[in-house]
Amino acid sequence: MMNYLWVSLMVLACITACVTGRTAEVSAAVTGGANQAVTLCLSIVGLMGLWSGVMELMQQSGLCEKITSVLRRPLSLLFHRASRDRETMECxxxxxxxxxxxxxxxxxxxxxxAADRLYDLYGRRGTPDEVLTFVVLNTTSIQLIPTTVAAVRASLGAQQPFDIMPAVWGASVCSVAAGLAAARLFARLRKEREP
Structure with a gap:
């Protein structure tokens, strides 16, 4: 689906450029944008590699398993049936x-x-509430360390790329709370409408 969307946007941009006579500007933007994208990717790869390595070390050392065991109880409140399946809860x-x-x-x-495991638990028909809850939790996600954003800020010359952490904490907690509340509300409304 996303491929069709991107192709449609590119075709629309080319048609608009031809109609308005701005093909030179579109060509320059395409070249400049591609150059900036490569530069950005190369500039953040080091920091992303560092934090991915930290994540791998956490997994190898068993720290992730300890964090998982700490998170299992609060997550079991959101995922009642899935909490009985150890592998699903670990994911x-x-x-x-x-x-x-x-x-x-x-x-x-x-x-x-994790979504695949949830679908295995609930069956492939429809979209179970716990799958939707997981999608909302994954999409909104609380971030303690905003590594990707900090890497982008560092690549653009920010002196203190992690100074946004308090704002990120507040925004991510609010987005998770709002997302989960909306998911619960819509799940309840859907159940009330079902015969």
Missing amino acids: IAANVTANLLGLSNAATPIGLR
Whole structure:
């Protein structure tokens, strides 16, 4: 679906450039944007590699397992039925841990594995409430260490790239609370409408 969206946007930009006579500006923007994207990726790869390595060390040392065991009880309140399946809860807790550390690139494959486990528990028909809850939790995610944003800020010359942490904490806690409240509300409304 996203491929179609991006292709549609590019085609629309080309058509608009031809109609308005601004093909030179669009060509320059494409070249400049591609150059900036490569520069940005190369400038943040070091910091992302560092934090991905830290995450791997945490997993190898067993620290992730300890964090998972701490998170298991609060997460079992959100995922009642899934809390009985150890592997599913480990995937969910590992995803939450990766998001807490701001490692969205590490959280994505773990999140896909957790969603797959939830679908195995509930069946593939429809979208169970706990799958939706997990998607909301993964998408909004509380971040203790915003590594990706800090890496981008450092690459753009910020003297203190982590000075945004209090704002990130407040915004992420609010987004998780609002997202989970909305998920619960819509799940309740849907159940009331079902015959």
